[in-house]
Amino acid sequence: MLQWIAAAWLSGLFVGAQWQPIAGPILAGVALVGALAVALHGHELGSRLWAAPLSCLAFCCGLGVAHAAPTPCSVRGEGRLTARVESVRHGVGDARLRLQVLEGRMLESGRALSAGLPITARVEGFGTPPPGSIIAFQAELRPRTELHNPSPHPDLSLPRGGGCWARWSERAPFEVVEVSRWSAAVDLARARVRTHMNAELPQEVAGVARALVLGDGGALGYTQRQTIAAVGLAHLFAVSGLHVALVSGTLVRSLHWLLRGCALGFDPRRLAAAVGIPLTLLHALFAGGSPSAWRAAITAALAWGLVVIGRRPSATSVTAAAALILSAPDPAMALRPAFLLSIVATSAILSAPPTSRSQRWRRLRGSATISARTLIATTPMVWWWFGGVPVVGWLTNILVLPLGSLVVIPMAHLFALTASIPAAVEPIGTALTIAVHILLSVCDAFAPLAVTRRLPPLDVAQGLVVLAGCLLLLIARRWRQRLAALAVSTLLWLGADRALVLREQPQDILRVSFVDVGQGDATLVDFPDGQFAVIDTGQGGRHPAVRELRELLAARRRSEIDLLVITHGHPDHYGGLLDLVDEVVIREIWLNGQLLTEERDAKMASLIASAMARGTRVRFAPELCGRSPPFGGARIEVLWPCPRYDPALSLNDNSIALRLVFGRRSFMLTGDLEGDAERRLVA
Structure with a gap:
């Protein structure tokens, strides 16, 4: 019965986080009254019949929980503040701190900071304060980049964002004001083991050992983490x-x-x-x-x-x-992906049917069954939150998990103990290094088979189909039932995907979508005949705009761009081109030509050469000016810079200005034109 109550409570929390019911206190009150009624009259029910009303009450309680939105950051500049350390995440050579403001004030304006304001900061090296401690520091604060774009693939996690980024302003970035002896002792022991591993093991092996013993997932390299996740072994390399x-x-x-x-x-x-x-x-x-x-x-x-x-x-x-x-x-x-995945995977393992002792290869069959059930149970969440399903993980968990769980994990913990036993460092370190290299080599060998690491983002209908299909696969006891469930789910998924394409690639209308990419621009244009254009791509590199634009295109099932316009040569307008060149087919690119002539690092020229090598046609302003050809069932006209860009003007004032016309509607897109160019344009 307890498992049904817990499942109902977690389901209520999850649904309530998406719905955010205004009647939360009322639902909580109803749940309390219902619980009292069950307590008073429960003797009239059989013990097994208690599960239904108690589960309903648990669901109402979860539904009634109010999830507060993060406190937004509305300040920018130098501040002096005191904060509590909520968590510390160590990487290869630095650490990320999550703090909560207790009190603080901006130095220039004297404005007080809100208590409870989340702060994120990065510390170089390993001199970090213990979690739970209180620190005082001076830092430059700025709002975090928060992007909000309607998508067929809604975000089903808790509201994120809010808070400020902090950059330390002093050489000694913080002062520990208060810390418990217990927290300080644990943090000191962790720091000692971390230093010992970094000093005595190769960097790659030290990263794995730290991830297994200390939970320092960031100690693994980015490419290494991507490979491990692609082959379905992320759970092995994290505590x-x-x-x-x-x-x-x-x-x-x-x-x-x-x-x-x-x-x-x-x-x-x-x-x-x-x-x-x-x-x-x-x-x-x-x-x-x-x-x-x-x-x-x-x-x-x-x-x-x-x-x-x-x-x-x-x-x-x-x-x-x-x-x-x-x-x-x-x-x-309870709404963090790591927690939910842990609960769902454990439930799938515990509910597995027992393997007959008389069967041959009983252990192997049991491992295969558990690996398959875990993969199926976690598929809806992994696909929704991480954009792919490591199907090859079924095989890698059977083959690699024994090596990891019986050899690598115990040896990593034994090596942690050698911080106090110097004589054992060399033999255990050597054995651990060999075992880790074997483990990582197997991951690299299976990486080419991870063809399902990137899958199309799901809309709500497809998510429900995947969820129902996985539940049926877990419940079914015969292969015929499983194949039927898989076939029906596949047909329903394909039908939902076709409906999504018809909805997100409209015909006979001109739809212009201005994408929130923070600083910079990106505009999506759906033309009446189905053709598709992108005007500017936002920032590149590690900026969240790259992921936002890529995911929005995938959610709309746009794998081809008929026309890409880069209005001018600032990175916040063309930075995302590097990812688009590798992700989608680009038929044609329009440029003003200034950046190719004047840039110093040849980055744009390299991008354009890469696109042309893939068959992309590139056209420049002199060829485009003075023409208004029909495109996609509408008209698109280049208004500026004509007849060519002016070297005396800035990059902004040489931005390509476009006019889109469809029937009585028209749009004018001007890039970053400033006052001088705007006056010359309308003159």
């Missing part, structure tokens, strides 16, 4: 339920073995379980305290607690109880 279960189980079994020969008058099994509870929770804290790590640690602690009192733990009930314990005080944690 998850697997790691906590291995460490906790090893600790308790070792204690049981040591205590078994001692005549202490206690049951050694219960005593070992009792000692294992605080050790398990301490390990989760030492390993970085991720949501999945805490979920697994609390699950293990509950299981050991039941052993202590002489009860046999039920895996499903203990997992459900852990989910409730974690999410009740902090509902936002």
